[in-house]
Amino acid sequence: MLTVDEALQLVGQHAAQLAPIRIRLRDALGLVLADEVTSDVDSPPYNKAMMDGFAVVASDRSPTRTIIESIMAGDVPRRPIRPGTTARVMTGAPLPDGATAVVPVEQTELVDDRTVRLEWIDPPPGKHIMPQGLSMSSGQCIAAAGRRIDSITMAVLAEAGAAVLSVVPRPTVSVLTTGNELVSVDERPAAGQIRNSNGPLLTSALCEGDYAPSVLPSGRDELDELVELAQQGLEADVLLVTGGVSAGVKDLVPAALAQAGVQQVFHKVALKPGKPLWFGIVPREHGPPRLVFGLPGNPVSGFVCFHLFVIPALAVLAGRADSVVLRLSKGTSMGEFAYGGGREMFRPAYVDAQQRVEIFPWHGSADLAGMVRANCLVRLSETGVELAAGDRLEYVRLPGINPGK
Amino acid sequence: MLTVDEALQLVGQHAAQLAPIRIRLRDALGLVLADEVTSDVDSPPYNKAMMDGFAVVASDRSPTRTIIESIMAGDVPRRPIRPGTTARVMTGAPLPDGATAVVPVEQTELVDDRTVRLEWIDPPPGKHIMPQGLSMSSGQCIAAAGRRIDSITMAVLAEAGAAVLSVVPRPTVSVLTTGNELVSVDERPAAGQIRNSNGPLLTSALCEGDYAPSVLPSGRDELDELVELAQQGLEADVLLVTGGVSAGVKDLVPAALAQAGVQQVFHKVALKPGKPLWFGIVPREHGPPRLVFGLPGNPVSGFVCFHLFVIPALAVLAGRADSVVLRLSKGTSMGEFAYGGGREMFRPAYVDAQQRVEIFPWHGSADLAGMVRANCLVRLSETGVELAAGDRLEYVRLPGINPGK
Incomplete structure (x- = not known):
C-alpha cells in the first residue's frame, strides 16, 4: 500500500x-497574483502635510507669518511660500512650492484672519512632511507575482491604480x-x-x-x-x-x-x-x-x-503553494500517549498558542462528536510511538478551526 | 488624552x-451558538461495523460459517447471528442481533455463495464494532452556548439534527x-x-x-x-x-x-x-x-x-469575545530597534512561526506600500523602548494577513 x-x-x-484570469480588483481578495504589479503613480503624489498646521520655509525664523491661502487634501496650492508667509494646511494636503516644514496647529496662535504667530519657529527641514514618492514611485513593482492579495495588498493595489489584475482563479x-x-x-x-x-x-x-x-x-x-x-x-x-x-x-x-x-x-x-x-x-x-x-x-x-x-x-x-506537501508544525506533547503502530496515523488533537499538544480521549474514526475539541492532527509513526509529557511531536494544523470559545 | x-x-x-436570531444550519458557519444544542439521536445509531467483513459471534470458534444475509449501510438486518452463521457487513452497516465482532474481509475466504472460511476464528468481543451511542447519545449536550461553529461543529450539528439554531448574528x-x-x-x-x-x-x-x-x-x-x-x-x-x-x-x-x-x-x-x-x-x-x-x-x-x-x-x-480587549501575543525581537516614546505606538512588523518579530524599515503612517510585509503590530511603550535582538516584546496579530507567498 x-x-x-x-x-x-x-x-x-x-x-x-x-x-491565470483577469478580474477586477474588488473581486481579488484572497487570490494570488499571476503577474507583478507596478504603480502608475507616486505615493504620496506630492510632498504631503502629515499634520494639520502651517506650511513654512523651515529656515525662516520670523515669529509671525502672513497666511496666503488654506489648502486641504484634494486642493491644488496656488501660491509658493516665501519667508514671512505661510499657508494653512490640513493633514494629507499637498504642500505649496517653497514650503519645507509644517508647524502643527497646536503650536500656533491666530492673531487675525491673515496672521498667525508660531510658538515653534525652527522646525527642521522636512518636519511633518512626507516627500513625494517615498512610499512608492511610478513604475515601481509594488506586488510580486505569487503574492496572495490580503487587505493591505488590496489597499496598495487600489492606490497604485491596479483596477484589473491577472490572478490565479x-x-x-x-x-x-x-x-x-x-x-x-x-x-x-x-x-x-x-x-x-x-x-x-x-x-x-x-x-x-x-x-x-x-x-x-x-x-x-x-x-x-x-x-x-x-x-x-x-x-x-x-x-x-x-x-x-x-x-x-x-x-x-x-x-x-x-x-x-x-x-x-x-x-x-x-x-x-x-x-x-x-x-x-x-x-x-x-x-x-x-x-x-x-x-x-x-x-x-x-x-x-x-x-x-x-x-x-x-x-x-490556487497558486498558494508550489508543491503538494504537508505543512507540518513542531510542538510538544502535554501528556503521555502510546500508539501501537501499523499504519501512519493522524490523530485529532488540540494545540495551544505555546505549541503544546493535548491528545485527548477519542473513540476512533467513527467518533465525530469526540473531535469537536480538535484543531490539529498529530502525526504518529507507523512503527509505533510512546510519548511522554514534553516530548517533541509533529502536527498538521486545521485552518479555520476554532475550538471552544 | x-x-x-x-x-x-x-x-x-x-x-x-x-x-440571538434563529437560522438554518447551512447559514451558520462562523457564527456563535446562543444556546446549547442537544442531540436527538444516538451516534452511531446502532452497533456499527467499522470494517468490510463478516459479523460473527465472537466466542464461536467454527472455521466455516453459513452466510445468512448481506448488510450494507442503510440496510436493516433481518436475522440474528448464531454460532455457525454469519452476515456479510459493509463498513458503516448496522450489526445484526447476536453479532459481537467483525472479521475483516481480508482475513476470510469464500468457499461458495453461502459459506465463508475465516482465517481468524477468535476475534475479541467488540472487535471492529463501534457501540451504539458511543460518540454521542440522544439528549446529550453536543455544543455549548458560546461555541463558534466551525466545520467540525457544523458536521456534528448536522448529525445531531440541529436543522435550525439560535445564534448570535x-x-x-x-x-x-x-x-x-x-x-x-x-x-x-x-x-x-x-x-x-x-x-x-x-x-x-x-x-x-x-x-x-x-x-x-x-x-x-x-x-x-x-x-x-x-x-x-x-x-x-x-x-x-x-x-x-x-x-x-x-x-x-x-x-x-x-x-x-x-x-x-x-x-x-x-x-x-x-x-x-x-x-x-x-x-x-x-x-x-x-x-x-x-x-x-x-x-x-x-x-x-x-x-x-x-x-x-x-x-x-458577534459573541466571539466577552470584552473589548487587545489580544496581545508575546514574541522576541529579531534585531535592534529604538522608539523615542511620546504616544503608545503600534508599529507594523512581521512575526514568524517561532514568534520572532522583525521590525522592518517603514516610512511612517503615510507609507502604506511599506506595510505589505506586516502581519502584526508591535506594541511600543509611550515611555520609549530600546530593543536588542532576543528581547521580549508584545504584538497584536493581524488576522487574515498572509505576507509574501
Whole structure:
C-alpha cells in the first residue's frame, strides 16, 4: 500500500496552478497574483502635510507669518511660500512650492484672519512632511507575482491604480456525498439511516480554506445515478466524492468514476484513519487535469484525507503553494500517549498558542462528536510511538478551526 | 488624552452581544451558538461495523460459517447471528442481533455463495464494532452556548439534527470613506487627488475577520452630504467613517455624525499612528447601541485603529469575545530597534512561526506600500523602548494577513 508521502507525491504529479484570469480588483481578495504589479503613480503624489498646521520655509525664523491661502487634501496650492508667509494646511494636503516644514496647529496662535504667530519657529527641514514618492514611485513593482492579495495588498493595489489584475482563479470544487443510509439534517433517520454530515463538513471546510464549494444532490448507491452525478461534478476543477470507496460489494464509486471518464491514479493509502482514499484525474486539453478525490464515507476519515491531501492540492491549483506537501508544525506533547503502530496515523488533537499538544480521549474514526475539541492532527509513526509529557511531536494544523470559545 | 487602554474600556462600555436570531444550519458557519444544542439521536445509531467483513459471534470458534444475509449501510438486518452463521457487513452497516465482532474481509475466504472460511476464528468481543451511542447519545449536550461553529461543529450539528439554531448574528458594518481628494481605482488622479485605498482596505479587512461589510458611496467634505450618508450607514450595527476627524477646519465628520444623531464618546487617543480616532454611539430601544468609529483618513492610521478597536468591538457584538480587549501575543525581537516614546505606538512588523518579530524599515503612517510585509503590530511603550535582538516584546496579530507567498 502507498505511504502518505508516496500518495502525496502522486497527487503532486497531477496538481498544477490554474491558468491565470483577469478580474477586477474588488473581486481579488484572497487570490494570488499571476503577474507583478507596478504603480502608475507616486505615493504620496506630492510632498504631503502629515499634520494639520502651517506650511513654512523651515529656515525662516520670523515669529509671525502672513497666511496666503488654506489648502486641504484634494486642493491644488496656488501660491509658493516665501519667508514671512505661510499657508494653512490640513493633514494629507499637498504642500505649496517653497514650503519645507509644517508647524502643527497646536503650536500656533491666530492673531487675525491673515496672521498667525508660531510658538515653534525652527522646525527642521522636512518636519511633518512626507516627500513625494517615498512610499512608492511610478513604475515601481509594488506586488510580486505569487503574492496572495490580503487587505493591505488590496489597499496598495487600489492606490497604485491596479483596477484589473491577472490572478490565479479560485479552484472550483464540487462535493458529492453518496450512500443509501444518508438523510438530510431536516429529516428524522429511520432504522439503518444516519444524517448526512459529510456534506456540511466538507463544504464548511472548503469555506474555511477560502474555497467556494458547489454541492450536488446526495447520491444513492446506484451506478447510473452516481455516473450522472459524477459527470455533473466534473464541471469543477476538483470533485470530492464521499463514501463507496471501501472494498465492499456496493462500493460503486470507483466504477462510477471510471465510467464518467476518471482515470484512477491510486486507491488506498497506509493511513489511519483514511485508508480507503481513492484518487484519479481527468486530463484536460488546456491546463492541468481535473482532480477527483474519493474520500472515505466515515466523516472523520474523510476529514483527515481532506486536510492531508485535498487542501495541499487546492493550494497548488490556487497558486498558494508550489508543491503538494504537508505543512507540518513542531510542538510538544502535554501528556503521555502510546500508539501501537501499523499504519501512519493522524490523530485529532488540540494545540495551544505555546505549541503544546493535548491528545485527548477519542473513540476512533467513527467518533465525530469526540473531535469537536480538535484543531490539529498529530502525526504518529507507523512503527509505533510512546510519548511522554514534553516530548517533541509533529502536527498538521486545521485552518479555520476554532475550538471552544 | 485617553490612553489606548482607557479608550478600549470606553468602547467596551457600549459594545454588547447582539440579540440571538434563529437560522438554518447551512447559514451558520462562523457564527456563535446562543444556546446549547442537544442531540436527538444516538451516534452511531446502532452497533456499527467499522470494517468490510463478516459479523460473527465472537466466542464461536467454527472455521466455516453459513452466510445468512448481506448488510450494507442503510440496510436493516433481518436475522440474528448464531454460532455457525454469519452476515456479510459493509463498513458503516448496522450489526445484526447476536453479532459481537467483525472479521475483516481480508482475513476470510469464500468457499461458495453461502459459506465463508475465516482465517481468524477468535476475534475479541467488540472487535471492529463501534457501540451504539458511543460518540454521542440522544439528549446529550453536543455544543455549548458560546461555541463558534466551525466545520467540525457544523458536521456534528448536522448529525445531531440541529436543522435550525439560535445564534448570535454577524454584525452588519457600513463603510463610509470621505474626502474631496479621493478618486476610485478606475480613475487617474488629477493634481491634489489620490485613489481611495481606505474603502478596499477596510472592506477587505472586514472580510478577513469574517464580517460582511456594506460600502457607501465615498462622501465629499460637505456637511449635508456627510449627514445623509451617515444616516444611511447607521442602518448597520456598526458604522466606520474614514477621514475628517483631525483638527482641521474641514474635518466635518464629528459635526455630521452629531447631526445624524450620534453621541460622541471620545475623540483622540494617545496612540501612534491613529491619534485622531473618534468614537460615538446611537442608543437603540432594543439591544446594544450602534457603534460609530471615525477612523483617521490616513490608511495606515485607520488600519491600526481598525485592528486595535473595531475588531475587538465586533468580536463582542458577534459573541466571539466577552470584552473589548487587545489580544496581545508575546514574541522576541529579531534585531535592534529604538522608539523615542511620546504616544503608545503600534508599529507594523512581521512575526514568524517561532514568534520572532522583525521590525522592518517603514516610512511612517503615510507609507502604506511599506506595510505589505506586516502581519502584526508591535506594541511600543509611550515611555520609549530600546530593543536588542532576543528581547521580549508584545504584538497584536493581524488576522487574515498572509505576507509574501
